Amino acid sequence: MPTHTKYQPGFYMPPEPCYDWVQKDYIEHAPKWCSVDLRDGNQALIIPMSLEEKLEMWEKLVEIGFKEIEIGFPAASETEFEFARTLIERNMIPEDVTIQVLTQAREHIIRKTFAALEGCKTPVVVHVYNSTSVAQREQVFKRDREQIKQIAVDGAKLLKQLTDEAGNDNYRFEYSPESFTGTEPEYALEVCNAVLGIWQPTPDRKAIINLPATVEMSSPHVYACQVEYMHKNLKYREGVEISLHPHNDRGTGVADAELGVLAGADRVEGTLFGNGERTGNVDIITLAMNMFSHGVDPMLDFSDMPSLVEMYERTTRMVVEPRRPYAGSLVFAAFSGSHQDAIAKGFAWRKEHDPEHWTCPYLPIDPADVNRKYETDVIRINSQSGKGGIGYILETNYGYVLPPKMREELSYASKDVSDHAHKELSPAEVNDIFHSRYVNHPGRVELLDFHYTHADNNKAFKAFVTVKLDGIEQDVIGNGNGRLDSVCDGLGKLGLRAHIVDYAEHTLSTGSDAHAMAYVAIEGSDGKLVWGAGEHGDTVTAAIKALISAVNRACSQE
């Protein structure tokens, strides 16, 4: 039987209070971003990307606007090494993009890494790491604090030496106390300061100290305190960029990054859609779009999310789950009635009152900003949907503006269909339900012909109507104050109930043929409303057809 008693918190709070970050309410400008898709993302795939796939992903990352990209772990495999060589030899690295490579703090691996970089003229970050956590010191390296610090120092020295030998002043350095979150903060600080002592960074040639939540071990506020402690105590702070590298083991990688930036970090390493080891690296798309939704320019372009999802799924063989923030197929979808109603009203309100800003209920951003479609992605119909949604679907897709009470009735009818079929209804299916129930509805009465005379300055109408009633042709004359009224009178003379309670009409602005739509409610034998709709090229015919549809439906209910 599994028991929680074998677990205990494995993290360490800083030795001094570090809570300044609490007083900041949002991130005011974008941090430096570093994509680690081609390294941390790639090393966690069932089948790592091929050279061609890495190249395609690289081009997309550049297009999105990443200025720092960890391209791989060149000592890991031939593909990784070749990828670095390909970018360099084919001059594929834009001048304003810095490539970054990862190496363990081991001599032969560092040397191989430098070999992969030979001849690179554009800026490079060489990123070296060793684990500093209590668990790894004891269990993996079996070395004490001084010895572990020495691994970092030796690695840092070798990076500096090889860079000096090659005369590469376009190289900068990054150090990660890997498993930082399982390391005592004061010890992590000691190791990082020892590394910085070797590199002696300056504001002109900054070093990067990366603080990975290699395994996320605590609530995000603890990580924020750890980051703030490093921010306040690191030596050479003016010459150091503090970088975050959250993973997502507890599901709060995004919160780690956001609080870590508030706590003083300058830079964030992460991946598209949170790809990466185990539960993934922090999702840079979510971080960037969270800023965007606060009105802050994230300096990354995610304006075509569907094509990004397509490229990512193809090259990594991973899946973007439907509820992945800003990107999943369902993240803008409203099935439930009250949400649909609020969104439809929000759209209308924005159009009329404040087209410049986005305050729509239930939608944190405008779906169009990530190339998602209002027509298909937002209001979707199933058994949880309501009249607001049905009205929106029919209006936006087909131009039908149903009277509110009719919308309500149609929404219950659609709900029923969806409930019994156990499926979502497409706009076309909703339209079919609408047509088959209401529009030009057949029954006992069929309109064959009509014409009018009018008198008293259009205040009195005489309708001459020819119908087939139960298959027998009949002529009837009706009088009334309006055209429809006079037809009602005529139908009444044939013994049909045709007392109009509600009426609406409009022309259809969409489509090549100009059409008219009319909606009529008459009182049924039980006093309830019976609706009908008529669609025709001519407004008056549409109205009479709507009336006859309602009459036919009322007859069939008697």
Ligand SMILES: CC(=O)SCCNC(=O)CCNC(=O)[C@H](O)C(C)(C)COP(=O)(O)OP(=O)(O)OC[C@H]1O[C@@H](n2cnc3c(N)ncnc32)[C@H](O)[C@@H]1OP(=O)(O)O
């Ligand atoms: C949290 C992270 O994402 S870190 C990045 C992890 N990514 C990867 O490891 C992917 C690429 N790695 C690889 O392809 C391989 O690990 C290689 C080619 C780099 C090295 O492979 P190997 O030589 O077989 O060694 P391996 O990686 O298993 O490491 C084991 C040895 O290195 C030591 N070691 C591991 N990491 C480090 C480090 N950062 N610094 C110094 N020594 C290290 C271990 O203590 C162990 O030492 P031992 O041989 O004395 O027992």
Ligand SMILES: CC(C)C(=O)C(=O)O
């Ligand atoms: C190499 C380091 C930065 C890493 O990927 C991690 O600690 O998660």
Ligand SMILES: [Mg+2]
């Ligand atoms: Mg990582």
